[in-house]
Amino acid sequence: MQPRNALLLAALFVAAFFALGATGLPVATETSGLKEALRLATERAVKATSQSGGFLDNAKIRIGLPGKLGKMTSGLRAIGMGKQVDELEVAMNRAAEKAAGEATPVFVDAIQQMSFQDASGIVTGGDTAATDYFAKTTSDPLRQRFRPIVDQAMKNVGLAKQYDQLVGRYTSLPLASAPKFDLGGYVTDKTLAGLFTVVGEQEKQIRTNPAARASDLLKQVFGN
Numbered sequence: 001m002q003p004r005n006a007l008l009l010a011a012l013f014v015a016a017f018f019a020l021g022a023t024g025l026p027v028a029t030e031t032s033g034l035k036e037a038l039r040l041a042t043e044r045a046v047k048a049t050s051q052s053g054g055f056l057d058n059a060k061i062r063i064g065l066p067g068k069l070g071k072m073t074s075g076l077r078a079i080g081m082g083k084q085v086d087e088l089e090v091a092m093n094r095a096a097e098k099a100a101g102e103a104t105p106v107f108v109d110a111i112q113q114m115s116f117q118d119a120s121g122i123v124t125g126g127d128t129a130a131t132d133y134f135a136k137t138t139s140d141p142l143r144q145r146f147r148p149i150v151d152q153a154m155k156n157v158g159l160a161k162q163y164d165q166l167v168g169r170y171t172s173l174p175l176a177s178a179p180k181f182d183l184g185g186y187v188t189d190k191t192l193a194g195l196f197t198v199v200g201e202q203e204k205q206i207r208t209n210p211a212a213r214a215s216d217l218l219k220q221v222f223g224n
Helices: 003-017 027-050 067-078 082-100 104-112 116-123 129-156 159-171 183-208 216-222
Strands: none
Touching (some): 027 183, 067 159, 082 129, 082 183, 129 159, 129 183, 159 183
C-alpha cells in the first residue's frame, strides 16, 4: 500500500472513531457509557434474581408448573396433594435463584466483546435494545452454564425426587398416564426468561429514570 493511501486510511479510521454518534457524543464515549449501563443493569438483575425469593416472590418471573402438566396438577390437587404441588413449585424457584447467581461472567464476556456498531445501535434502540442483544448473544452460553447448576440444585432440594413421587402418585389414578417432560430443561429456560425480564426492567430504569443513572458517564450518555 502506498504511504499516502495508508495515511488516508489511518485518518479515516481516526475520524470514524471520534465521529459523533447519534447522541451527539463521540462513539467512544457512547460505547463506554453503554457498557457501564449494561454492567450496572446485569449486576442489579443478577443480584435481584439470585437472592432468596428472587424468583419465588416476584410474580412476573415466578416459575409455575407448565400448562402441559395442568391435567396432572389438577388431578393431584383434587386428591388432596395441593401442598406437595406447591412445594414442587417452591423447589423449582429455589433452583432458578441458585442458577441466576452464576450469570455474571457470561454477561461480562458479552459486554467486553461488544463492538462500536453494536453499542451505537443499542444506545439509539428501544427501551430493551440491550436486553435483546444479551438474549441473542448470551442465551446459549447461559443455558449451558445454568443447566448443570439447575440439575444440582434440583438434586440438593430433592426436586427431582418430589417430581417423580408426584408423577407416581398421579399415574396411580384411574386412566392417568405419566407425562413426558424434561423438568430440568424447563426450569433452565424459565430461569433465562426470568433473568432477561429483570435485566430489561433495569435497562428501562437507566434509560427513563435519571435517578437510576449512578455515574456522570451514564448521565452524559443517557441524559440527566
